[in-house]
Amino acid sequence: LGRMFPGVVEPVGVERIALSLGADVPMCLRSTTQLVGGVGERLRAVEGMPRLPLVLVHPGVGVATKAVFAALELPPPRPLPPLPTMGGPADLVGWLRGTSNDLAAPATSLVPAIGESIAALEADERCLFARMSGSGATCFGLYGTDAEAAAAAEALRNARPGWWIAATAAGP
Numbered sequence: 363l364g365r366m367f368p369g370v371v372e373p374v375g376v377e378r379i380a381l382s383l384g385a386d387v388p389m390c391l392r393s394t395t396q397l398v399g400g401v402g403e404r405l406r407a408v409e410g411m412p413r414l415p416l417v418l419v420h421p422g423v424g425v426a427t428k429a430v431f432a433a434l435e436l437p438p439p440r441p442l443p444p445l446p447t448m449g450g451p452a453d454l455v456g457w458l459r460g461t462s463n464d465l466a467a468p469a470t471s472l473v474p475a476i477g478e479s480i481a482a483l484e485a486d487e488r489c490l491f492a493r494m495s496g497s498g499a500t501c502f503g504l505y506g507t508d509a510e511a512a513a514a515a516e517a518l519r520n521a522r523p524g525w526w527i528a529a530t531a532a533g534p
Contacts, residue, residue: 421475433468469498
């Protein structure tokens with residue numbers, strides 16, 4: 363917003379407005395890899411991320427963020443493990459395996475199709491890692507190459523024609 367309307371809204375004001383629209387909006391406005399804390403208000407840029415081929419899957423069933431948080435039973439806080447030097451997708455996958463999305467269990471209990479989406483991604487031997495994104499219902503699978511992600515997306519589209527599925531990439 364600050365670039366679109368220079369001088370109209372101060373950067374701090376843009377971040378405040380963005381957060382009021384949704385917890386993930388400030389991160390999306392930055393359009394770079396971020397470590398996010400709190401409810402989306404604590405952002406830290408992550409440097410050196412590799413290109414990450416991925417497949418996004420939405421099972422066609424929405425889940426209300428408010429309902430997911432209402433069903434959440436918070437575990438004791440635990441710090442994120444330190445980020446490794448990122449040489450490729452495998453480095454990120456190793457790090458992700460030591461983390462979790464605390465919203466996955468309540469979201470999946472509300473919308474079982476989220477678990478089906480993750481299982482469908484994990485069933486593809488090319489998938490390095492799969493998880494729900496944010497509070498759902500979109501899930502993602504990380505792949506070693508763009509070609510693997512494209513082939514996996516095509517296979518999933520054929521198997522699940524009612525789902526929204528796209529191959530894409532994050533990072534440089």
